Amino acid sequence: MAERNRVEVAEYKWPEPERRRLIGTRVSRVDGPEKVTGRAKYTYDVNRPGMLAGKILRCPHAHARIVRLDTSAAEKMPGVRAVLPLKKVGDEILWAGDEVVAVAAVDEPTAEDAIRAIVVEYEKLPHYVLDTDPKAAGERARPTAEQIEGDPDAAFREAEVVVEGVYGMPLITHCCLEAHGSVVEWEGENQVLVHISTQAVSGIAGQMAGPLGVPASNIRVKQDHIGGGFGSKFSPDSWGIAAARLSKMAGGRPVKIMLERDAELMVAGARPSYYGRVRVGAKRDGTVIAWESETWGTGGIPPTSALPLPYVLRIPNQRKRHIAIVTNSGPARAWRAPLHPQACLLTMAALDDLAAELRMDPLDLLLKNIGLAGERADVYREELQIAAELMEWKKKWHPRGDPSPGPIKRGLGVSIHTWPGRGHACRCDLTIYPDGSVEVKLGSQDLGTGTRTAIAIVVADTLGLPLDAVRVRIGDNQYPPAGGSGGSTTIGGVSSAARRAALDALDQMFARVAPLLNAAPEQLEAWEGRIRVKGDPSRSIAWEQACARLNGMPLTVRGENPGPGELTTAGAAGVQMADVSVDIETGIVRINKMVAVQDCGLIINMKTAESQCYGGMIMGISYALFEEKILDPVTGRMLNPNMEFYKLAGLADVGELVVHMMTGEKYDRRGVIGLGEPPVISPGAAISNAVANAIGVRVPFLPLTPDRVLDALAKKGGSHARV
């Protein structure tokens, strides 16, 4: 059905600024009305006829073996429709909260009662959940190979100043507000319908096919809206497979399993912890010449990989070691900008401590060394200057340690970050109907970033139509496959595929109407709801009349990414600055103001782009000040699997936030670059640096809770010691 014959080889590029009606402007999201009225249906909201409630019994021990498992009482309970052991006697369990048995019952209370009726006996085995000391971890510490660049030993001998510090951030969780989960129904002969909260609509069927023994082609996957993913929702998960099996056991009745909040925090997402001892060597003028780091941390059972250190700046002489600590702490998942916030903190805090040692303004130290950022150095330079103005940095900055009297100390911090963000592989079908309506279909998803709206903007602008002329359909794996939404790759992928499809469709429309306008197809353009002759707008035809020439047959064109023309590239650069106040009597840190200056190439929707930056800063404030997945060394269990004690930043915690997006020819020229991750990278480092600037000592580890702040003050030097 997709027509691929191009009449004329159009140039695949983004329109010039004067040809953009919508691209780059502030467009309200197209699904806003559904979301603010409660009409938007998330997976959690799917209520199917005859639906059963699924619940999971979880192991309370961090390391154990199952010695007895008796589900008979649960099976006999009225209202229970299926009981599915997910483990058997003899199986070893490696983290608290792992799944043991799934049940499906007529309603949630009955399913909960059934879970309580299951008897499991465990043989407890030794567990280990400490991640802060590789020496204490014994054989659970797994060193990776040392990496060396240049001659670090010679460089450290040559250095006139050397600083050393310890920095890090603990395990945190994703805490998506919509829990992980799905509603699965086994329809007739091996047809499976899956509603699932996922970042990868097109990828789920392939992952379910093997475990279910059903061809992927028989598995239909749907999702209208998703209540957050942040990197944690790419798989059907064991509970998604369990929901399908329970449905089959229950004669095909739909089964809904959405994780309880405690399970969501325990098992459905964790960002690995990373800590590091860092040495930096420099000349007296601030030129950084040597880097040495030893890092450690945990992501649960699979060993963590080394961080991209030193971050952004390629310091010429480096030695790096990493020790992965294997713990019984549940599986890590990609968390918005994997490895970057950690690498950013370790690097930017060390450079900030170097600046303090040199009695230099850290902004000047960054500018002095910005050449080490390579290709993107001039972007950072420009961004640092803009951020400094928006923050009034030169007016407000003081050397480390606020000298003003009283318990409230104020300070500034700065950090820079990068992210690749090239568009993913993606296909879409664009259909123009004879009545002039336009529809785009693709198996993508909108994580709240505004994907639907961005696609509509690109297609409408390309076809010269208003935004509401374009209907975007996503969230169904029967549509052309689109990549998962991870790594900030969605906007580049979907916008490029949509642009190519719309350009090709337009070529075909031009070919049909050119004879009517007595012109050659390449002389035509689409503008404000008409197709017209370039330079002679009096020769034109309304879009609906042009579409009537389709002779009753809709025109469908396939767009792809990658494809001809460079519509998306990689390498976003950003700068953030924080202004904080710290009460040195209580240890409480407050954000007064944060500034984000961000580049992401060509911006499709300024409104939602800014929202990504605000959201990234707020999520960053949250992990900088509050978030930690606290594991009890005695039981190995998470102590705060709830939202009272796993605290997220609230409205009162975020201060004044300022966003400046880089725009203009230089940025447009690079095409579309992803923006989801970059703004969440720097807040930890910028806030940590601001706190050090305020109170005069480094608080080594995030989150910057009162106890850590007071502890650093009591020790006077924190972890930052002169070598």
Place this chain on the structure above:
Amino acid sequence: MGKEVPDVKTGSLSRRDFLKVSGITLTVPLIAGPRVLRVAGAEVKVFGPGKVPMTFTINGKTYRAELEPRVTLLDALRNEFDLTGAKRVCDRGTCGACTVLLDGKPVYACSVLAIEAQGKAITTVEGLLQEGRLHPIQQAFIENDALQCGFCTPGFVVACKALLDRTPNPTPEDLVRGLGGNLCRCGTYVGIRAAIAQAARMQRGG
């Protein structure tokens, strides 16, 4: 189901188990009106543990269902009446995603039993449309992009309405007090502050 002996081997007692242990369930049929017990000299109505008929007034309409007394208002709205605007996130009064109005006052629907919400006017986010048109707060949320994934949004919209009803010109402190019980993971607070300012202006006719 009410006659089973409680299974105490497996650990903590459920609400239902507790009622069984207290020995008042033996004569209660599956669906029943209240029994009256004398406790400390006073008459106390006892419902459940089986399903009991309940009647609600939600967004001006009457809804009926037979529910166990342990069912929360949130679960009744979402599971019985398919009013899924209010969301279940923490299910214990921490996040505000389930916020609805009871007689005009914002409450966490996850922390109110359905049986206790009878006889009160329940307003959910679905009930904020005015003759099919968006409420000014809803419009302001869209225009100021006060939403991303949108999962916290219905709770915020309802909490904002309650706040503006009480405090038409909210100060920043009022915002913190009125919206401090709602959390957003995507980080939409900047848009929410702008949205509420705009809605307040619009309601003043500005």
